[in-house]
Amino acid sequence: xxxxxxxCHPSPESFTAAxxxxxxxxxxxxGAEVREHDLYARGFDPVLSPGEWAGYLDExxxxxxxxxxxxxxxxxxxxxxxxxxxWYGLPALLKGWLDRVMLPGVAFEMPRAPGENIAPxxxxxxxxxVFTTCGASWWLTRWxxxxxxxxxxxxxxxxxAPRCRTAFAAHYLMDSSTQAxxxxxxxxxxxxxxxxxx
Amino acid sequence: MRALVLFAHPCPESxxxxxxxxxxxxxxxxxxxxxxCDLNAVGFDPVLSEAERRGYHEVPANLQPVAEHVERLRAAxxxxxxxxxxxxxxxxxxxxxxxxxxxPGVSFRLEDGRVKPxxxxxxxxxAVTTYxxxxxxxxxxxxxPRRIVRRxxxxxxxxxxxxxxxxxxxxxxxxxxxxxxxxRVGREMERF
Numbered sequence: 001x002x003x004x005x006x007x008c009h010p011s012p013e014s015f016t017a018a019x020x021x022x023x024x025x026x027x028x029x030x031g032a033e034v035r036e037h038d039l040y041a042r043g044f045d046p047v048l049s050p051g052e053w054a055g056y057l058d059e060x061x062x063x064x065x066x067x068x069x070x071x072x073x074x075x076x077x078x079x080x081x082x083x084x085x086x087w088y089g090l091p092a093l094l095k096g097w098l099d100r101v102m103l104p105g106v107a108f109e110m111p112r113a114p115g116e117n118i119a120p121x122x123x124x125x126x127x128x129x130v131f132t133t134c135g136a137s138w139w140l141t142r143w144x145x146x147x148x149x150x151x152x153x154x155x156x157x158x159x160x161a162p163r164c165r166t167a168f169a170a171h172y173l174m175d176s177s178t179q180a181x182x183x184x185x186x187x188x189x190x191x192x193x194x195x196x197x198x
Numbered sequence: 199m200r201a202l203v204l205f206a207h208p209c210p211e212s213x214x215x216x217x218x219x220x221x222x223x224x225x226x227x228x229x230x231x232x233x234x235c236d237l238n239a240v241g242f243d244p245v246l247s248e249a250e251r252r253g254y255h256e257v258p259a260n261l262q263p264v265a266e267h268v269e270r271l272r273a274a275x276x277x278x279x280x281x282x283x284x285x286x287x288x289x290x291x292x293x294x295x296x297x298x299x300x301x302p303g304v305s306f307r308l309e310d311g312r313v314k315p316x317x318x319x320x321x322x323x324x325a326v327t328t329y330x331x332x333x334x335x336x337x338x339x340x341x342x343p344r345r346i347v348r349r350x351x352x353x354x355x356x357x358x359x360x361x362x363x364x365x366x367x368x369x370x371x372x373x374x375x376x377x378x379x380x381x382r383v384g385r386e387m388e389r390f
Contacts, residue, residue, distance in 0.1 A: 010248035046244055046290035050208040087296040088350050089287060089342065092244035096290030111369065118331060140313065144349045147287070147342030155286030155339035175255070175308075 001032035001127075001197070004076035008039045008083040008094040015171070015182055019131050020082045022186055026193040027078075035072050039093050044069075046096020059105030069101040073122070078197075079160075080129040081152060085170070088134075088141065089148040098156070107159050125160040128153065129167045129196055131189065133174040141172065167196035201230045201322070202274035206281040206292035208238045213368065213376055217326050218280045220380055224387035225278070233270050237291045244294015257303030267299045276322035276390065277355065279347065283329045283364075286339045288346070296346075305354040315354045322390055323347070323357040325364075326383050333366040361386055 005023060009016040020036075027034050037044075055062050063070040073079070083094050090098070104110045109119040130152045134141050153166050169192045171177060171185040203222055207214035218236075225232050237244075253260050261268045271277075281292050288296075300306075307314045325347045329336055336344070347362055363386055365371060365379040 010246065010251045014251075040245075040248070046294070047238070048208060048284070048289065050238075053207075053209050053212075086246070087293070087300060088346060089293060089296075091246065092290045092294030092297050093246075095285075095287055095293045096244065098285040098287075099290050102285050114370065118335070136313070144353070145340060145342070145345035147340070147345050147350075150340035150345075151286045151342045155342070158335075158338065 001027070001030060001078055002076045003027050003032045003034050003078040003080060004072050005034060005036045005080045005082065006039065006094070006097065007036060008081075008091050008097070010040045014084070015174070015177070016082060016084050016133060018182075018186065019133075019189065022189055023080055023082060023129070023131060023193065026190065026197060027080075030197045032078065032197070035076070037069065037072065037097075039097060044093060044097060046093045046099070048096070048099045052100065057104055057110060059103075062103050063106055066101045066103075069097070070103065070106045073101060073106060074124070077124055078127040078129070079122075079125050080127075080131070082131045084174070085132045085134040085136075085141075085148045088136070088144045088146070090151060098151075102156070102159070120159045122159045123161045125164055127165050127167075127196065128157055128160055129193075131167075131169050133171045135175050136172065138172045141170075165196065167192055199230055199275045200233060200273055201225050201276035201278060202233045202235060202270055203278045203280060204292065204295060205234070205236045206238065206279075206289045212282070213328055213365075214280060214282050216380060217328075217383055220384050221278055221280055221326060221387055224384050225276075225390065228388060228390070230276065233274065235267075235270065237295060242291055242295065244291045244297065246294070246297045250298065255302055255308075257301075260301050261304055264299045264301075267295070268301070268304050271299060271304065271317070272319070274320060277320050277324075277351075278387075279325045279327075281325075281327055283327055283336070283343050286336070287342050300354070313353070315356050317355045320355040321358045323351060323355055323359070324361040324386070324390065327362075327364050328368045329364060329366045330369050331367065336366060359390070361390070
């Protein structure tokens with residue numbers, strides 16, 4: 001198993017960092033090879049520049065500004081994203097990682113003929129995991145429509161292997177979490193991960 | 199009446215830029231005072247920093263790093279978002295505007311752990327957007343940007359009027375379809 005873990009939280013002491021540590025530990029226990037991208041620590045720039053936009057369709061030159069990220073994305077068979085949900089979605093930094101790295105020729109193929117659709121380009125990815133925290137309750141998140149979860153588990157999922165397995169776990173009402181609720185979440189996450197990685 | 203237009207495309211030759219120009223012109227012609235905010239041009243930093251995360255709930259100190267944007271948002275009676283959909287969502291620069299400017303004490307208040315709307319002076323809300331994929335493809339993914347605007351932003355503004363204007367399948371759209379969409383956006387903004 002080759003796992004790419006993308007971590008996006010500004011604070012190394014956050015609960016999200018503890019979730020990341022657990023994910024990495026469970027991957028290690030399965031003997032997976034792990035590559036980790038800590039987007040804040042790397043100072044990743046989430047803004048797609050005018051130059052990148054102008055050259056967006058020019059493969060393979062389009063991947064030059066994000067060569068390492070694109071190579072790791074193509075290398076992995078297990079993609080795991082760990083982040084806090086802000087405004088019902090991904091932090092801008094993680095959204096920008098999608099904008100800049102999920103390029104034509106990397107993550108998908110643009111239609112080549114009239115009537116053709118966009119084709120998936122990450123079909124080597126057979127596991128997609130999303131582990132997050134939400135300030136909102138489960139009910140409010142669902143009513144809004146869980147845009148973050150859908151962006152990844154439906155949108156990005158469309159680019160992966162047709163039978164790609166998915167896993168999702170969120171600690172809701174994060175702002176009123178307690179030591180006990182956080183410990184319960186980590187225990188649940190361990191079970192989710194062990195099923196997911198089995 | 200004042201309208202804040204948030205624009206999030208890096209390139210001036212894009213269809214988004216043409217839509218942006220049409221929105222601004224039409225609103226001005228109808229007598230709106232337009233506060234035009236081109237996020238790429240002003241070099242808006244979309245990354246919420248560690249210090250901002252730690253101080254997120256400390257009203258009013260939390261709004262200090264983005265005070266100017268908060269003031270412009272509070273002064274608006276209409277909010278118009280003009281952006282392309284990339285990877286099933288807002289461009290990062292616009293997502294970061296929500297992360298950093300739509301703060302507690304600005305866009306919402308927490309009362310007993312419940313989110314209460316705090317931008318109710320905004321009575322008009324619109325999004326003008328383009329999708330590379332088809333409507334069906336967007337729906338397969340649950341159309342996250344449409345939900346963010348129609349539910350999450352609606353939830354904190356409670357506008358009397360809301361429009362979500364989208365051109366799907368832009369990669370295959372003809373010149374006529376693009377022009378038709380521009381005209382539709384112009385008509386909607388006249389009535390706005």
